[in-house]
Amino acid sequence: MLAFSNSYKNNGAIVINRKINLIIMLEFSAQELSKFMEMHRNIAEYINLNPIQRGGILPDSVKEIVLEWVDGYSICDHCEGVLSEIKDPPIETFIAEILPKFLEIDEVRLTNGAREGIFAILHSVCKPGNSIIIDKNSHYSVFLAAERVGLNVIEVENNGYPEYKILEDQYAEKIEEIKNKSGSYPELAVVTYPDGNYGNFPDAKKIAEICHEYEIPVLVNAAYAIGRMPISARKLKADFIVGSGHKSMASTGPIGILGINDEWKDVIFRKSWRYKNKEVEFLGCGPRGLAVVTLMASFPHVLERVKKWKNEVEKARYFVKEMENIPTVKQLGVKPTSHDLNFFETPIFYEISKKHKRGRFFLYRELKKRGIIGIKPGLTKNFKLSTYLLTKDEINRVLEAFQEIASLH
């Protein structure tokens, strides 16, 4: 029971200060609260193969400063009204100089994630009822962003099993098709580079050239590329590009980056008629808090690892080769792989699951027993995984685990 008086009642406006209401509202049992008091992740000792996890691990040097910046609006101590112009911490330099150079694009903003960046572009460039073209390997959130804006989505096909390679030339066909059907060209094209299932790289430059012939701008979703590998928006001829801090830039989440070409500045960065220094599409500020600091602090580390991308591809190819030595196992997607994220067809594990006492959860359990997580529980027929930044020893440990488990057959 709370002793809560009415003494500072504000002419009845603060109705909730009445004793009776407070008692109802704040009655949580110790048991209800207990699960929020002891939240531990407990995965330090595991090798985590989940592709969304491998690029988001913070380097130790960055972990050292996390607690200094963890409080809510920590980055806003020296803000004069515009997040992207904050000098301490050095957000302005990062956004105005470092990231544009890193991505080879004119202008950059921070967003709450890659999907939020995609939404910002679709919402600024298109109107409800417009059409956009996207590749069939797009992340589900691209469909959702389009649906949120109210757009028609036309998909460019891939060539199906086993490559799932995007048919770049179809961009032209689909553009003509939309024009014939609706009377106008689509407003935007999206290319996923690479996709999150097969790690396929469509020829983004070729697609951009096709679309530009129709004066259609191209958005490259590089959530699995930026921060892992070298990316140049200019060379890909992208008009817009998005990346993900928590997915691929060694940053805590949620945070993303959005690069645009200068010619789109007035559209995407349009200012409020009322608040002349506030950008409407970003609701004034982008992400507020620690995520901005970890994105910046991890950048030197990210830069170094990007330079070593070749090693990551070589490790992935070695891993694929060894996995394919397991009977029936096959990498799907374009071969040889050019990314750390790979998709495997594994009939042998499905066969085992049919007889195993744990059924389809056997693979997850067997891997976990061997210190490996990140394959979705219940999957046996096929799954994706990433070897990004695993040491050669760790890769061999993972391979041995799969080989051992396969021998249960």
Place this chain on the structure above:
Amino acid sequence: MLAFSNSYKNNGAIVINRKINLIIMLEFSAQELSKFMEMHRNIAEYINLNPIQRGGILPDSVKEIVLEWVDGYSICDHCEGVLSEIKDPPIETFIAEILPKFLEIDEVRLTNGAREGIFAILHSVCKPGNSIIIDKNSHYSVFLAAERVGLNVIEVENNGYPEYKILEDQYAEKIEEIKNKSGSYPELAVVTYPDGNYGNFPDAKKIAEICHEYEIPVLVNAAYAIGRMPISARKLKADFIVGSGHKSMASTGPIGILGINDEWKDVIFRKSWRYKNKEVEFLGCGPRGLAVVTLMASFPHVLERVKKWKNEVEKARYFVKEMENIPTVKQLGVKPTSHDLNFFETPIFYEISKKHKRGRFFLYRELKKRGIIGIKPGLTKNFKLSTYLLTKDEINRVLEAFQEIASLH
């Protein structure tokens, strides 16, 4: 110079793997990178009076688990496709049980911040060209969210200097006015409870009753209330309510919460036609990462401090009384104050600034010398500050500082 071969070129698709391009892109000097290697906040020893900072400080017990969860997608280890249904960490319980009870509202979702929650409501409930009514004390981001959706914004006035009290009855007048002018009623009304300049609480319940007579739903922006004081959406008769994790719930950012009444579920939580378990307005998931964990882990602490809200108001009143003992200093806004955020008119500091060698920056410098920050550099005529969770000793230190500085006159 990087040794980067073409050996894994993907039929020319990965144009950026060409040696020459890589070299251009990744050439950052040590000097350019140095400012990201040593980012320290260095404010631990200061008393921070900035109202956006005081409610976002994490308790020590939560800081202890931060590093376990700081990696990008840390909360998604056990996700089965829907963020709000994740059981470990206990996001589902938090969203489905704890927060609805805490706010006394039917359904809750996590957002990337209060403003993102406001945008989600406006974007779901209204169409471009629609009108909404908001109070004149609204946060700038409410105007931006409305502008982003393409809405006409009609403001309910406050009574001006010195109270700036929202004229609740004007909601009815403005509703009629809009109806007469445009032929239809506004789609939504917004109430800021309390506002971020004066800490004024309009009679939200009365406003909701007025709006409900016209069947207009009401969104309560409680970014400065939820997490600081008891709030019941039901008692305020709010249809929607938003709160901010980084502003008032002892959480790292960016994160917010959005509560809605059941009758709006199909509108706000509408699912994708294509991805049946994904909510369109939240792009499938809300905030992904550490912020979710700190919001949950801080909840028991937040609950305790909410119960002690009366003390915070008493401290604020004591502070106001003592400040007003300084010649010419006056609290603006409704009196007596009912919030830790207060606005002061301080002609005495403006007078000093006119003769001081540091000019209008003297106050910032003098306060900083005394271990106090959070008043915007350059302000002397008036400013806002918060005493939230300051100890009595700290409050007296702040008062002494202002008194001493005033004696420079």
